[in-house]
Structure formats: C-alpha cells, structure tokens
Amino acid sequence: MTSHLGVMMLFAACVSIVFATILRDDATAQMRFAGRIFLSLVLGAYAAGWLMFLAFGR
Amino acid sequence: MSSSVAKPALASVRPSAALTFVAAWLVPGAGHFLQGQLRKAVILFVVLTAMFAIGLGFAGRLFPFQVTEPLVFLAALAEWAIGVPRMIGAFTGAGRGDVVAATYEYGNTFLIAAGLLNVLAIFDAHDLATGRKPA
Numbered sequence: 001m002t003s004h005l006g007v008m009m010l011f012a013a014c015v016s017i018v019f020a021t022i023l024r025d026d027a028t029a030q031m032r033f034a035g036r037i038f039l040s041l042v043l044g045a046y047a048a049g050w051l052m053f054l055a056f057g058r
Numbered sequence: 059m060s061s062s063v064a065k066p067a068l069a070s071v072r073p074s075a076a077l078t079f080v081a082a083w084l085v086p087g088a089g090h091f092l093q094g095q096l097r098k099a100v101i102l103f104v105v106l107t108a109m110f111a112i113g114l115g116f117a118g119r120l121f122p123f124q125v126t127e128p129l130v131f132l133a134a135l136a137e138w139a140i141g142v143p144r145m146i147g148a149f150t151g152a153g154r155g156d157v158v159a160a161t162y163e164y165g166n167t168f169l170i171a172a173g174l175l176n177v178l179a180i181f182d183a184h185d186l187a188t189g190r191k192p193a
Contacts, residue, residue, distance in 0.1 A: 007116075007164050011171070014109050018175045021101045022182045 012041035075187040082180040084141035089183025093193060102179050109172035110143040118165020119155025120147050133166070139173035139180075 020034035073081070073092045082089025087103035090096075114120075121134040138144050147153045153169070156162055185191035 007161070010112070011164075011168065014105050014168075015171065015175065017101065017105050018179070021098050021105075022178055027097075 008045055009042060012038050012045075016041065072187065075184055078187040079180060079184045082183040083139065083176070086140060086143075086176050086179060089180060090186070093183055093186040095186070095193070102176075106140060106172050106176050106179070107143060109168050109175070110140055110147075113165045113168030113170075113172060114147060114152050116161035116165030116168060117156035117159035118153060118162065118167075118169045120144065120153030120169065133170055136170040136173040140176040144173070 016034040016037035019037055020030040024030040024033045072078075072094065078089045078092050081092055085103065086106035087099035087101070089099075090102060091099035120137055121130050123134045124130045155165070159165075182191065186193055
C-alpha cells in the first residue's frame with residue numbers, strides 16, 4: 001500500500017484504538033471516543049494539507 | 059475464637075507495580091493482563107504488535123543507539139519502548155530499512171509510534187498497579 005491517504009487512515013485507526021482503549025473503560029465509550037479521534041486525525045490532516053497547498057502549493 | 063483479622067484485599071494479590079511495568083514494556087498489553095484487564099490487554103497487544111509489524115513490512119528501519127545523531131538516538135529509544143517485538147526484530151535481522159522504498163518513512167512512523175504508544179500503555183498499567191487509577 002503506497003496511497004498516502006490509505007496509510008494515513010490506517011495509522012489514524014491504530015492510534016485512535018490505542019488511545020480509546022487506554023482512556024475509556026467501557027466498550028461503547030471506547031468505540032465512540034475512537035471514532036472521534038479517528039475523524040479528528042483524518043479531517044485535521046485534510047485541513048492541514050489544504051492550508052499548506054493554499055500557502056505553498058503554487 | 060472469631061476471626062477478626064482482615065482478609066487481604068484483592069489488590070494485594072495482584073503483581074507489583076515494578077513487575078507490571080517490566081511486563082508491559084516487554085509485551086504490549088501484558089501489564090493490563092496482570093492487572094486483570096483482559097479485554098484491554100488483547101486490544102493493546104493486537105494493535106501495537108500489528109503497528110510494529112506494519113512498520114517492518116513498510117521497510118522501516120530499526121534504529122541503533124547512535125549518540126552522535128540525536129534524532130536517530132531518539133528514534134531508537136522510542137522503538138525500544140516495545141520490548142519483545144524490538145528484540146525479535148534485532149535477532150532476526152529485520153528492519154534494515156530500505157531508504158529508497160516509497161514506504162520507508164511510513165514504516166519508520168509506524169515503528170516509532172508503536173513504541174511511543176506502548177509507553178502510554180506502560181504508564182497506564184503502572185497507574186493501575188499502584189492504585190493511582192481505579193481498576
């Protein structure tokens with residue numbers, strides 16, 4: 001797999017699962033928290049990518 | 059004579075904080091397993107071991123302790139935070155790192171992050187063992 005988006009999503013999934021496992025105790029809260037972290041990481045990377053493109057991309 | 063001696067608390071049966079710390083460093087999730095949190099232990103073991111394996115699969119490098127190169131030294135420190143997988147990598151000769159591979163930097167990121175996330179798991183298990191965090 002060499003797709004940057006795919007690798008980034010795989011990384012975000014792993015990180016969010018570990019954080020949710022450590023910081024929450026019951027399964028429902030863990031899944032919800034992992035989802036929030038995952039979305040934050042992926043959307044944050046998108047936002048940062050667009051900002052860098054607009055600032056330096058041309 | 060009635061027994062008025064208090065029974066030892068369940069927590070006292072659990073392994074010491076030091077043992078938990080070492081076990082959690084050696085095997086991801088082992089600290090939580092010793093503290094009776096099986097589900098967390100399994101998740102941490104599977105995810106962190108998978109991250110380390112993905113890092114090696116992506117041609118990442120297992121960095122040596124090289125004091126003259128501070129970033130290499132810090133990367134080595136992070137990778138050694140996940141004990142047994144790092145040792146297996148060292149003994150099997152894996153993780154030579156292929157600099158020209160497209161996934162080389164991805165691999166390094168996965169290897170380093172796996173170690174750093176295991177540090178969080180180690181401290182969490184240690185806090186459970188010391189009672190700083192309720193089980």
